[in-house]
């Protein structure tokens with residue numbers, strides 16, 4: 001999805017509660033390295049993850065990059081003291097070995113050149129540094145309400161590499177990682193699903209072509225108007241890769 005799309009959705013991005021469901025980075029909670037570790041969030045968006053780390057006792061020094069000036073403006077408002085720059089993961093504006101902890105959350109499906117991004121990640125990590133890459137895995141969540149109601153969105157799953165591909169790409173860049181998964185299942189109230197669909201700021205709905213989106217929205221509207229308090233089942237799967245430079 002181009003930066004143009006994020007220019008449009010930047011104003012509503014923080015409204016979705018699930019985007020705030022993030023904790024402190026374990027590597028920073030247990031930090032025993034140099035004082036005030038330098039932390040980079042690649043594709044930092046509106047700065048939600050960086051803000052969550054800001055008050056940790058290790059007093060991290062925060063940096064972030066994002067190609068969307070509109071998303072980054074919101075991060076800057078949230079974190080006026082952070083080092084935030086308009087830049088791509090594929091070309092980071094930082095010197096070698098500059099960071100102790102680097103995060104990439106829900107962004108690598110946008111990269112035009114993942115291998116360059118992993119090479120840049122390896123370059124800016126300090127020798128003892130750690131990285132964390134998180135993203136949804138659409139293939140493991142066919143029951144998500146968006147896929148149920150907008151079936152053509154499944155065609156966009158190809159943007160998300162599987163774990164094996166990611167691990168092998170990282171290994172080629174000199175990085176090793178372990179994989180974990182967080183699966184959740186539940187329900188969403190129909191009126192809330194309809195509200196979220198109308199906002200259309202979740203990645204599969206943004207990238208879906210307009211005709212397919214309109215068909216799904218019309219069907220969802222009819223369903224929700226018939227039973228606004230009804231529920232849809234839903235599920236999600238977030239995959240986390242944690243790792244370090246390989247020696």
Ligand SMILES: C[S@@+](CC[C@H](N)C(=O)[O-])C[C@H]1O[C@@H](n2cnc3c(N)ncnc32)[C@H](O)[C@@H]1O
Nearest residue numbers: 006043044045068071088089105106107110111
């Ligand atoms: C779904 S948002 C995630 C934002 C943030 N990481 C979060 O978890 O809230 C994806 C972000 O990736 C950014 N992005 C897109 N292409 C990128 C690239 N090539 N390099 C770095 N970030 C990119 C977008 O501008 C957007 O802010």
